[in-house]
Amino acid sequence: MGKQFTALLPVHEEFIAKQRIFFVGSAPLSEDGHVNISPKGYDTLRVLSANRVAYLDMTGSGNETSAHIRENGRVTVMFCAFEGPPNILRLYGTGTVVLPGSPEWNELYPKFSPIPGARQIIILDFDIVQTSCGYSIPFMDYSGERETLSRWADQKGEDGLKQYWKDKNTTSIDGLPTPIGEAIGD
Numbered sequence: 765m766g767k768q769f770t771a772l773l774p775v776h777e778e779f780i781a782k783q784r785i786f787f788v789g790s791a792p793l794s795e796d797g798h799v800n801i802s803p804k805g806y807d808t809l810r811v812l813s814a815n816r817v818a819y820l821d822m823t824g825s826g827n828e829t830s831a832h833i834r835e836n837g838r839v840t841v842m843f844c845a846f847e848g849p850p851n852i853l854r855l856y857g858t859g860t861v862v863l864p865g866s867p868e869w870n871e872l873y874p875k876f877s878p879i880p881g882a883r884q885i886i887i888l889d890f891d892i893v894q895t896s897c898g899y900s901i902p903f904m905d906y907s908g909e910r911e912t913l914s915r916w917a918d919q920k921g922e923d924g925l926k927q928y929w930k931d932k933n934t935t936s937i938d939g940l941p942t943p944i945g946e947a948i949g950d
Contacts, residue, residue: 766896771814776893779853780811780843784906786819788886789840790832790859797938800828806909809841810875817841817855817888818862818872822913823881823925823933827944830884831936833859834943839888847906850898857890861943881917883929883944 769776780786786809791799808820819841821830833839837858845851862868862885872885917925926948934945 766894769893769895770891772811772893773814776853776895777811779845779851780809780817782848783843783845785844785846787842787844788819788829789842790829790838792832792936792938792940793836794938797940798828798936800826800832800936802829806879807877808879812875812887815857815890817890818875818885819888820873820876820879820882821884821886822879823883823917823928825932826937827883827929827933827942828936829859829886830861830933830942830944831938831940833861833886835940839886841888841890844901845898846901846904850901852896852898852901854892854894854896855888855890856892856894857888860887860889861885862887863943863947880914881920881925883925883933 784805786804788802788804789800791797804819806822809817811817829839839857839859841855843853862872869885920928929944930948933942934948935941
């Protein structure tokens with residue numbers, strides 16, 4: 765049975781620390797807009813407090829979560845147990861986008877291992893932690909990280925990444941602007 769909490773408990777933090785993947789859900793306010801669910805890998809999530817987490821967001825072909833946060837702030841992060849006892853844990857809250865070069869970036873970025881292609885940090889302040897059974901989630905074995913994104917980002921270099929962000933990450937698929945788009949400009 766599902767249970768709700770107002771903050772992370774130590775057992776929740778232990779569970780999160782063991783997960784190799786998590787999922788981020790967001791949506792625009794428009795009923796015609798598209799709901800987005802993004803899988804996130806690498807060692808990119810940090811628990812900052814019992815009601816705050818942050819993850820290092822890597823360059824991708826889109827930037828939906830960032831656009832939705834800018835528009836309405838709503839974000840859900842979900843973890844699933846693919847190994848060990850079944851469990852699903854969701855964090856419901858509001859997000860903030862932190863861009864490179866900002867004072868908050870300079871404070872948070874050292875908490876992460878440097879990964880080529882990092883484009884922003886997403887902070888989630890949450891007021892509901894929900895667990896559920898996860899009885900139907902299959903067992904899956906972890907065999908390693910994909911290095912494709914890191915190699916691609918290294919080959920692009922800093923200027924190439926900035927151009928890619930300008931070309932691909934300034935608006936959502938629904939045309940909503942992103943913080944990166946506003947920072948880069950036209």
